[in-house]
């Protein structure tokens with residue numbers, strides 16, 4: 001029996017070194033015991049793995065390496081041995097990672113998804129409290145991640161709050177950022193973090209302002225914001241009241257809207273789409289797409305977004321809406337069209353007699369592209385390669401849902417759907433044959449309607465928008 005003692009619960013480098021040695025020495029998975037340093041006394045006297053023989057080397061698929069980076073952060077004690085078993089089997093089964101029905105592969109993917117979800121929850125639910133120390137104002141948050149994702153999410157927080165001194169305390173490890181250097185210290189206790197400050201009011205006001213009663217689904221909301229996180233969320237206390245008042249409440253929210261793509265971007269999207277054929281297996285289900293966008297690295301937009309926002313709606317929807325990208329509120333909520341543009345869409349759909357619940361709503365790009373200005377996140381239009389890269393997911397949604405009609409909302413969506421510039425003024429109210437299946441319709445992005453400054457022009461544009469939705473619905477009948 002070989003005992004491997006890793007330096008920490010997330011010691012991927014240590015695991016990799018030991019796994020290489022074990023495999024090169026022919027130690028089968030069932031003969032290896034994995035433990036972290038603190039548990040080593042349990043196995044005192046057992047021999048560790050010998051160093052890998054000189055010249056012993058082997059390669060593994062990149063997919064396995066990426067999966068291992070996620071799986072190692074799972075809280076299951078089984079993760080080290082599961083990864084070693086996969087590594088061991090890869091020698092005789094080089095295509096193992098592609099066999100999604102294999103129990104080991106399936107379990108590793110489940111672990112990776114859980115870790116990815118925990119990371120996204122951490123990005124969304126960390127709440128800082130202000131403290132004063134000898135250097136002035138700093139911020140401290142207490143958080144208990146479902147898995148060991150603190151170190152992995154650190155770059156997100158340092159980018160998002162680059163100019164702020166802060167610490168995030170967790171039971172596993174604490175991270176500290178002084179605006180230049182990132183440091184880690186051992187895990188802490190909730191009592192080490194302050195419990196309240198003036199920021200509580202900010203969070204409560206913010207949450208109340210983004211709460212969208214028209215889209216209220218209590219079950220879905222609790223799924224996205226599980227109760228385990230509530231005790232650290234100042235806004236959680238508002239939830240019962242907001243739910244109770246949801247029917248009566250109206251929201252006035254403002255968000256910067258998508259803009260028209262420039263000509264040079266249009267050309268580049270077309271070029272990039274042609275020149276970058278998709279690789280890998282196309283997604284086979286909406287669930288796979290929903291999970292896939294959370295771990296997607298096809299472009300850099302995942303870096304600063306809270307989470308990927310996949311499309312939503314029935315699998316057999318006859319009408320699909322494609323917008324540009326999630327906005328600030330969609331990024332936080334994880335659902336498409338729930339912010340101000342979503343409210344305009346909901347209102348117009350109701351007037352056009354189109355039940356939103358029977359349509360599939362998605363975006364050309366699944367992560368929120370923005371620029372941080374102080375505390376505000378300002379929308380940025382996705383560039384050519386980002387739109388082209390994300391067509392992989394939109395194509396997947398189109399292939400699975402097979403809508404009779406696709407409505408492109410705005411010029412960026414039209415470019416992604418039709419693969420060529422499709423001016424709205426010229427093509428609205430027309431059924432455009434799509435090369436693969438169904439027909440397409442182009443109309444304004446609802447956020448454009450929010451930006452029209454002149455009242456009369458705004459009313460006219462809105463009426464045209466409702467007309468276009470009705471046209472699309474009739475076409476899909």
Ligand code: SF4
Pocket residue numbers: 293296297298299300301302308365366367386389390393
């Ligand atoms: S925007 Fe699309 S392509 Fe880019 S990382 Fe997100 S899901 Fe992947």
